[in-house]
Amino acid sequence: MLTYRRETEQKVWEMLDLIKRERENTVAEFRELQRWLEEQEKLLLARMEETEKEIVARRDECLAKQVEELSSLDSLIEEMEEKHQQPSSKLLQDIGRILKKYQVKKPSENPVAFPLELKWRIWDYSDISVFLKGITKQFRDTLKGGLQLQKANVILDPETAHPGLAFSKDHKDVRAVVKDQCLPQNPKRFEIWRFILGCQGFSTGRHCWEITVGRYTKLPLTTDLKRIRVSLNCEGGQVTFSDAETAALLYTFSEAALAGETLLPSFFLNNYACLTLAP
Numbered sequence: 601m602l603t604y605r606r607e608t609e610q611k612v613w614e615m616l617d618l619i620k621r622e623r624e625n626t627v628a629e630f631r632e633l634q635r636w637l638e639e640q641e642k643l644l645l646a647r648m649e650e651t652e653k654e655i656v657a658r659r660d661e662c663l664a665k666q667v668e669e670l671s672s673l674d675s676l677i678e679e680m681e682e683k684h685q686q687p688s689s690k691l692l693q694d695i696g697r698i699l700k701k702y703q704v705k706k707p708s709e710n711p712v713a714f715p716l717e718l719k720w721r722i723w724d725y726s727d728i729s730v731f732l733k734g735i736t737k738q739f740r741d742t743l744k745g746g747l748q749l750q751k752a753n754v755i756l757d758p759e760t761a762h763p764g765l766a767f768s769k770d771h772k773d774v775r776a777v778v779k780d781q782c783l784p785q786n787p788k789r790f791e792i793w794r795f796i797l798g799c800q801g802f803s804t805g806r807h808c809w810e811i812t813v814g815r816y817t818k819l820p821l822t823t824d825l826k827r828i829r830v831s832l833n834c835e836g837g838q839v840t841f842s843d844a845e846t847a848a849l850l851y852t853f854s855e856a857a858l859a860g861e862t863l864l865p866s867f868f869l870n871n872y873a874c875l876t877l878a879p
Contacts, residue, residue, distance in 0.1 A: 644728065647725075648725060651718070651721055651722065651725070654718065655714070655718065658714055658715075658718070742804060742805070742835065745804065745805040746804075746805050746806050746833075746835055748806075749806045749807070749808055749831075750805060750806065750807045750808070751807075751808055751809070752800065752802070752807045752808065752809045752865075753800075753809075753879070754798045754799075754800065754809045754865050754877050755770075755771045755772065755798065755799045755800070755877070756771040756772070756774055756796055756797075756798060756799070756867075756877070757771075757788075757796065757797050757798060757799045757864075758771060759786050759788045759789060760786075760788045760789055760790060760795070760796055760797040761774070761783070761789065761790070761796040762780075762789070762790040762791070762792075762793065762794040762795055762796065763780035763781045763782070763783050763789075763791075764776055764777055764779075764780045764781075764794050765777065765794055765796055765869060766781065767796070771799075772876060772877045772879070773874070773875070773876045773877075774796055774867065774869065774874065774875060775869070775873065775874035775875075776794055776869040776870065776871055776872055776873050776874070793868065794868060794869045794870070795866060795867065795868050796866075796867050796869075797864045797865065797866055797867075798864050798865030798866075798867075800864075800865075801862040801863060801864050802832055802834060802862070802863050802864075803834060803860070803861065803862045803863070804834050804835065805834055805835075806831070806832065806833050806834070806836075807831075807832045807834075808829055808830060808831045808832070809829075809830055809865065809877065809878065810827050810828065810829050810830075810844045810877075810878035811827065811828045811830065811867075811875050811876065811877055811878070812826060812827050812875060812876040812877075812878065813825060813826065813827070813828055813873075813874075813875050814872075814873055814874050814875070819850065821843075823843075823846070825843060825850075826844075826845060827843070827844035827845055827878070828841055828842070828843070828844060828850070829841070829842045829843070829844040830865070832863065834858050834863070835858075837854065837855050837856045837857065837858045838852060838853065838854045838855075838856065839852070839853040839856065840852045840853075
C-alpha cells in the first residue's frame, strides 16, 4: 500500500511539474510574440512618421514659395500704383522694365506638387494595412484551429495500395498478402514497396489518429505495443508516435519543413503484417 501511494504521488508530481514547465513555455512564447509584434509596429509607425514629416516639410516649402511669390506680386502692384501717379510719358518709359520684372518673378506653375515616389509610399502603407488585416485573420484562424487537437478519421486510399496489400470494404483494415493481386494500373499506386496512403491530406493545424498493429515490432519496448497514436503538428513541424494505451513516447520527428506542404498518412506493411485504423 505504501509503495502504491509513493508511486502515485511520484506520478502526480511528475505530471504537475510537466504542466508547470509547459505553462512557463506557453507564457514565454506569447511574450516573445507580443514583443516581436510591438517591435514591428514601432518600425512601421516610424516609417509612417518620417513620411508625414516629409509631407509637412514639402507643404511648408510650397507655402513659403507661395508667400514669397505673393509678396513679390504685392510689391509689383504697389510699384505700378506708384508709377500710375506719374505723367504718362514717364509711365511709358518704365512699363517695359516693370513687365520684365514681373516675368522674372512669375508664380510657379504647380506650387503644391509632390514627388511621385512619395505618393507610391503612401499607397504602400495602405496596401500594408490590407496585408495586415488578411494575415491577422489567417493567424487567428490558424491559432484557433491549432489550439484544439483534431482527431482525424483516416481512410485508406485504395488507388495508392501496393498489389501485395488487401484491405477491407470500409478501407479501415489492411494486411499484407503472400501473392500480389492483379490491380488496375494507376500512377498513384506503389509498385515496389508495400505502402498505402490515407485519403485525407493535412496542411495546417494539429491532428492525430490511432492504429491497431500486429504482435511483432522491432522497437525495444518493455510492454506489448497494441495501438499507436500518430500526432501531426503542421505549424510546429513535428510528427510524434506514442503508445496509445500508455501515452509513452515512441519517437518524434521535429523541426521538419512541413509549412505549406500537404501531408498524407503513410503506412508500410512488412510480410504478414496487418493494421487497423481507429474509427
